[in-house]
Amino acid sequence: MTAADDSRATGSWRGLPRRLRATVASTWRRSLQVRTVFITIGLSTLAILVIGLYISFSVASNLFQDQRSRVLEVSNNATTAAQLILDSSDAADRGSLQLLMKATLDTVTSIAGTNDVAIFRAPDQPASNNAPPDRLSPDLAGVISPALRAQVQEHSENQYWQSVALGSSSGGSDPGIVVGSGLQVPAGAGRYELYIGYNLAEAQRTLAFMQVTGTVGAIALIALLSAITLVVVRGVIEPIRTTASTSRRLAAGDLGVRIPERGEDELASLAASFNGMADSLQARIRELAELSVMQQRFVSDVSHELRTPLTTIRLAGDVLYGQREDFAGPTARTVELLHTQTERFERLLGDLLEISRYDAGSVKLATEPTNLVHLAGDVIEEMHGLARERGSELRLEAPGGHLDAEVDPRRVRRIVTNLLGNAIEHGEGRPIVIAVDSNASAIALSVRDYGLGMTTEAAERVFDRFWRADPSRVRTIGGTGLGLAISLEDAVAHGGHLDVWSHPGKGSVFRLTLPRSVGAGLEPADAAVVSPLPLEPGDPEAAGPPPTASVGAILPDDDREVHDA
């Protein structure tokens, strides 16, 4: 293929509509069956083409050589017979010489089996009145080349041949051979050149028939090979497909699926080992599930069991705490310590019970139309004192979210309280921005602090139970280490998600995204598309938000215009 052909071929591939090209490319990539069949067709076509061309050329060449040997033999016989007739003649005058020549040529045509005969008197002969005239049959006109004639004139005792195109009966031309030799005519007529033409159309037809038969056979063979490949490949691919779809179902949690085992071949052994693997996986998962249920039940039972003694301790502690001013210094401090630790214990127990409810799948949402901006305002108001203590300004930005969303307000409040508590805890006394916004399908709330922030590894583990970025850090607000784990469960129970962006020294953003109504769940993968608020802040470098006129909590303005989606 030339460079121009190449670029034309590439051009025509480019010219194909894009969708079609993509479909062909993806079918080629994804289907082993299509690839195998096409590669088999391609390679067998190439092999058949090479073998076919070789056979065709060697048959054509053998056929031609056979024909040529036959023609040379026949022509030699005819020339010898002609010379014998001439030699044995006693013709002496012009008339009898002409008759002799005619008889000789008749013998030649009958022995040679062809009417294409020419006879010329050699040009270097002395003039003779007796010499019979030249004869040329019409089919040989213009066919005998000067080169052939020169060879015959030079060595008249030899035979020479030449491939020629002879006129055919249909008006076209047929392949042929012209054989030239010399004849000695008596009575002073001198040397003559004899040319006999043989038409090889018959051999050509035999060859063409053979080629057509060969081509049809080759096409049938390729079709047959393709069909066989398709059947064989399907036989192998089908079990592979079954294995792939079974593993997909297994991965999706359908632990009972198995591959049918048939026969004793390699595919049957693949199915057997796959099924063996699935069996042990199922047994292991069942074991783990049972263990997990046991653990959950244990945590739940322990938490429940601890509740009663803790309530008693709490009541007793409250009594002591109420009278702490009556106690001496160290005793009063001990009573205070008992009080805070009992409170912490209660919170921890509450969180443990909550998480075990999630684990047991027994959580039911109590949804009602809730205004997230108002809810955020309430939480800000509640945490206002704490924030002020830590020197953090709380700021609410609510471009949207003023229309009610169908959520469980208790759980959403718990999430917001936890996020805000964490932001105050880790916010280093810098401002904290709470943003609320919504779109047609979702509502989102984000809490941005400009405090310590976290590394990427820490941010990835932040929703793990009891995980703390720095366990040695003194907790002032009294978190249990389960806050974000419960918040995430709360968000997921709504069909929403909770995401985090954080950078050491640049603070963190926690973003809660909930569907406007439970049931219209959000896929986590769609977070960036669905959430009305960006996760990554536009000001990651800033040590705080741009200043505003007011100081302290900026609470939502109830009179503001509603411009939700």
Ligand code: ADP
């Ligand atoms: P707790 O606050 O009770 O420790 P959480 O689940 O709420 O438990 O938080 C887990 C950990 O995540 C915290 O201990 C803290 O290390 C980290 N964390 C949470 N929020 C922030 C934040 N805004 N900035 C930095 N670290 C945070």
